[in-house]
Amino acid sequence: MSDALSFNSNEPIKKGQYTSKYQNAEPDDKNKNWLEGIYRRYYFYHYSQLEVGELINEHEFGFKLFDGKIHRHLAFEDKKELYAYIIKFSPSDIFYSSSRYQNPKAEIDQKGWMGSDLIFDIDGKDLHLECAQSHNLVLCKDCSFISKGIISKCEGCDSTRLQIIDIPCTRCIQSLNVEVKKLIEILHDDFGIDKESIFIYFSGNNGYHIHVVDKNFYGVSAKKRNAFAQYLMGKGYLIENLGIRKNTEGVLFPVHNKVLYNQGWRKRIFDSMHLPIQNHRIDDKFIKKYNRMLVANSNNIQDIIGTHIFDLSAKIDPNVTMDIHRIFRLAGSINSKSGLIKAFCKDLDSFDPFVDACFIGDSNVEIESKLNIKISLKGKQFSIKTGKNTLPEYVAAYVICKGIGDIME
Ligand SMILES: [Zn+2]
Ligand SMILES: [Zn+2]
Numbered sequence: 001m002s003d004a005l006s007f008n009s010n011e012p013i014k015k016g017q018y019t020s021k022y023q024n025a026e027p028d029d030k031n032k033n034w035l036e037g038i039y040r041r042y043y044f045y046h047y048s049q050l051e052v053g054e055l056i057n058e059h060e061f062g063f064k065l066f067d068g069k070i071h072r073h074l075a076f077e078d079k080k081e082l083y084a085y086i087i088k089f090s091p092s093d094i095f096y097s098s099s100r101y102q103n104p105k106a107e108i109d110q111k112g113w114m115g116s117d118l119i120f121d122i123d124g125k126d127l128h129l130e131c132a133q134s135h136n137l138v139l140c141k142d143c144s145f146i147s148k149g150i151i152s153k154c155e156g157c158d159s160t161r162l163q164i165i166d167i168p169c170t171r172c173i174q175s176l177n178v179e180v181k182k183l184i185e186i187l188h189d190d191f192g193i194d195k196e197s198i199f200i201y202f203s204g205n206n207g208y209h210i211h212v213v214d215k216n217f218y219g220v221s222a223k224k225r226n227a228f229a230q231y232l233m234g235k236g237y238l239i240e241n242l243g244i245r246k247n248t249e250g251v252l253f254p255v256h257n258k259v260l261y262n263q264g265w266r267k268r269i270f271d272s273m274h275l276p277i278q279n280h281r282i283d284d285k286f287i288k289k290y291n292r293m294l295v296a297n298s299n300n301i302q303d304i305i306g307t308h309i310f311d312l313s314a315k316i317d318p319n320v321t322m323d324i325h326r327i328f329r330l331a332g333s334i335n336s337k338s339g340l341i342k343a344f345c346k347d348l349d350s351f352d353p354f355v356d357a358c359f360i361g362d363s364n365v366e367i368e369s370k371l372n373i374k375i376s377l378k379g380k381q382f383s384i385k386t387g388k389n390t391l392p393e394y395v396a397a398y399v400i401c402k403g404i405g406d407i408m409e
Helices: 030-049 079-089 130-135 170-191 222-232 264-272 284-296 301-312 318-322 393-401
Strands: 061-064 070-074 093-097 113-115 118-123 137-140 146-148 162-165 198-202 207-212 244-246 252-254 327-329 364-369 373-377 380-384 387-392 405-407
Touching (some): 030 079, 030 393, 030 405, 061 079, 118 170, 118 222, 130 170, 170 222, 264 301, 380 387, 393 405
Antiparallel strands (some): 061 070, 061 093, 093 327, 118 207, 244 252, 364 405
């Protein structure tokens, strides 16, 4: 599941499919009204953060409003028109097509696709991190009880209709950074994509979007984008490409005197197995090393290779990369799952999403929290207690977006 994109443009939007996150909300729901005001103020003062190109009129826009409704197939003549729309409606989420179209307002098959940057999505949820077990929460859709950790049944009512509330920690972000760097290395090493053409964005919640702006990929079809994604994920890699074959009894053996280039997956796998290969020919030296490895790993070499491929592969969501009609969260806009913005990361190592993507104001407000929780934002730690708390607006927005507290006004 992609973090950034809650809907796929190829599927018609079904009635009731995209309901408000404030499911029992009255028309005057106070959380909704408060967030709408907070977001509007952000857009009023920070509209220049929104990253839209000069050819804005060739892109499709989509908006999710605080009433839960999605509006898409929209287009704007210029930035001013877009800003006016955003200030007027103060959407909970703003989406923008990477694709350019002759007619962005038309239905998908009538739009006249002109091309799209290559986009990758890495979502914290897909990494199945150990730390997530300790800090994520689970909301019961039946009784609204919130449990800590990853559970399969509600502690309040035994229901299995559960929704994970991810509260990423700094370790989650570090693990995501490792994945982003792995992807960038493969793009660079195997496809010669210049690092200057790769743009990294924090998704605003628990993931990264990586945009490749390279004219060689701009017009590439969805089918080819999918093949590209499968390659990066190491899917379907054949052991023969390493210079190893299976005989009829299923025993693996190295193929003598074959020339295979030490590049791409082959080089990555052997390097990671500490079996660096010096020349392209499979010679006696290679076979000796291979046999030693076979003995050391008690013959289950295929599983070992599989594990190495898994560890080396890019943990991307292939559906995002192949879907050329998807609309993406607009850079600079607020992610309603957190109140943080989708932010450009100039330098991944020094980027701290809990500081650099937090733009909500810091006047104090009162909230009622549903549980005890520690939250770190803008470099400060907040120990939130069950019940009434006085907190800066940026912490209140985070807590309310996560669905673990209510504004008291
Ligand atoms: Zn329950
Ligand atoms: Zn974590």
